[in-house]
Amino acid sequence: MAELGDVAFVERWFRERLGDIDPEATDVRIAAAERLSRGVSRETWSVTATVLVHGTWAPQQFVVRRDHASGSIIPTSLQTEYDVYRFLRDSAIPTSKALWFEDNHDWCPDSRPAYVRTHVAGDWKLPFISSTDEAHDEMRIAASKEHLDKLALVHTADWKSLGFADIFAVPDSPADCAANLVRANVAQLERFQFEPNPILSEGVSRLLQSAPRDCPQITLCKGTNGHGEEVWSGGRIVAMSDWELAALGDPAYDFAQIQEMIPEIERGGRRLWGLPEALSYYYDRTGIEVTVERIDFYRALYGLLQFLYTHHAAAQVRDQDHPPLRFVWNAAEIGFHSEVRLAGLFGAAPGKVRSSQ
Missing domain, CATH: 3.30.200.20 (Phosphorylase Kinase; domain 1)
Known part of the structure; x- marks a missing residue:
């Protein structure tokens, strides 16, 4: 062989x-x-x-x-x-x-x-990004801006001419972005779902009810992004990696999945950087307004994304005599966490992420 x-x-x-x-x-x-x-x-x-x-x-x-x-x-x-x-x-x-x-x-x-x-030479790890040392403030802010610059390239790309309408579900309009993403994930789940799940059903219903309609434009979205997902060299992102959750939709979807790249920095009672500053910086480069309310919605929607891949793992565990441990772990432990997230949408899991309804 x-x-x-x-x-x-x-x-x-x-x-x-x-x-x-x-x-x-x-x-x-x-x-x-x-x-x-x-x-x-x-x-x-x-x-x-x-x-x-x-x-x-x-x-x-x-x-x-x-x-x-x-x-x-x-x-x-x-x-x-x-x-x-x-x-x-x-x-x-x-x-x-x-x-x-x-x-x-x-x-x-x-x-x-x-x-x-x-292969693109570089490193995925930024040792200073989670530092609380004041000496690293400028480096952290510069890295955050670099990441936002690259997200801006993604969100302003001409997704139609690049061909993405051929592989991703296209929203009917900018107002349909959130609901379209929910529908697209449910349609994908239908290909392999092997048992009903009341928590999923209620969670999806709540997501559709609370789906924001004020997205200004349809963009290419990367999905999982931020620290650990991109290749860095010389203080710049030289390759954006991990496009497994890419979609066409609201750029707020990407802000909901940023990993560590918008640090909250305050010194002497003065804000230096954080989400409001990052959204303002991003708007200056794209002209696209991203609201905290829309980001909150997509953070809540992550429970559906998580359920999708954990149930996909579970479907394969179910069909195999000796499934790998990583599949079993995703199907069981991470699958449970996805249900907790979804339950938070309708108040069944106090303290967990809820939608912005």
């Missing part, structure tokens, strides 16, 4: 796809193919190579993404994840470059489809 950890096979595979790596390349050598530990929903592998172009060998690194042997925890298909990178390849949004999607059985490692993209 052709295994992804088999360097000799990977070298033959990459030679077969040499034109996708570089139309000017004439050969490739593979030094290593190693699985990375980060990430839960799918497998990520790093491939170290040298590529021969115009008689010169140059080092190059690639990323291979594929589902686990038991499937994927997230219900977003591998093809859709690849398509996002493919559509963004020539845009102003910094991302890894999609090279090819492998579904030819003769070349699928371990008989599983996979896709290959370029």
